[in-house]
Amino acid sequence: MIQTVLAKISPEEFGVCSAHEHLSIDLSRIKKDPDTILDDEQGMIEELEDFYRLGGRSMVEVTNDGMGRDVLRLKRLSEATGVHLVTCTGFYKDPFIPEFAHGWRAEQFASHFIKEATEGIGDTGILPGVIGEVGTSHNEIKPIERELLIGAALAGKATGLPVTTHTTLGTLGYEQVQLLTEYGLPVDQIIIGHQDLNANKDEVLAVLETGAYIAFDTIGKVNYRPDEERVEFLLDFIKLGFEKQILLSADLTRKSHWKKHGGPGYGLVLENFIPKMKEASISQDMLDQFLIINPSRAFSIRER
Known part of the structure; x- marks a missing residue:
């Protein structure tokens, strides 16, 4: 089963999933930029309705405590739009960990x-469906981040919840898997984030070879890498037989990312990236693997 903010649902109900997103977030404490505050609830509804119109049916919302998590808002959004929303427990990374x-x-x-x-988040009664996003710094695991990742591994092992991570610019994904599994977390409960930001294909392959899931979850952020390079990597990973371990998303965190403010919106993958994949002769069955089958497995709670 998959735990959403409304109820547990079967994997078959999850549908087309955006595997790493933020709807309600506030990073301004650290970023000092009002663009990193998403607090327009009506705007969130409109963006989710557009996502639904494009075929999206579920979203994993990984804004945790310290980043502006608001699970009651997510419950209202899911009720208003029909999009399955999964919320999280966890902390992000230094310096976003709450005081x-x-x-x-x-x-x-x-x-x-x-x-x-x-027991639920606060007194809301709402249960998280994932531990994350828990992360590490650029080419560095700080001491507090090491403790955080180990804590996530122990909690994932105890609860059966998947653990989804943040890697800064895609670095240290393999090291994250090694640390999480060292403390008993099964590799099929691990989703290593932002691997499409890492231009070193061998490093990404090293993560895939462990058996963990990887998230190509900053699609459309061409200031980091052209989407054409993301497609090229995916083609190679398919040829190598890793198609069952790949998740897709866009990781929107700013007002300027929303359609109402001139951005691409949460349907970016469906509206802009899937056509690029089809042009590269990636089949509909393979797209369904990435968008439907893999998320339904990755976010299913393991029996304990």
Whole structure:
């Protein structure tokens, strides 16, 4: 089963999924940029309705505590639009970890995540369906991030929830898998994020070879890499037989990303990237693998 903000649903109900997104977020405490505040609820509804119109049916919303998580808002959004929304427990990375958790060790992180996963977030009664996004810095795992990742692994092992990660510019994905599995998290519960930001194909292949899922989840952010390069990597990964481990998304975090403000909107993958994949002769069955089958497996809660 997959835990959404409204209820548990079967994997077959999940449909076309955007695997790593933010609807309600506030990164301005660190970023000092009002563009990184998403707080327009009516705007969120309009953006989700457009996503639904394009064929999207589910979204994994990985805004956690310290990034502006608002699970009651997500519940209202899901009720208003019919889009299945999965919320998260977890903390992001340094320096976004909430002040109350500064200095925590892995066991404290794990205890907090397990409590939210079993008792609900705050007094809302809403359960998270994923642990994440938990992350590391650019080419560096800071001590607090190491404790955070170990805590996520322990909590994932205890609850059966998948763990989805942040890698800064795609770095240290393999090292994240090694750390998470060292502390007992099964590799099929791991989703390594932002791997489309890493231009080093061998490093991304090293992650795939562990058996973990990878997220090509910054699609459309061509200031980092052209989408044509993302397609080329995907073609190679398909040829090598890794198509069952790949998830797609756009990771929108700014007002300027929304259609109402002139951006591409949450349907970016469906509206802009899928046509590029079709032009590259990627079959509809393969697209369904990425958009429907893989997410339905990746975000299913493992039995404990």
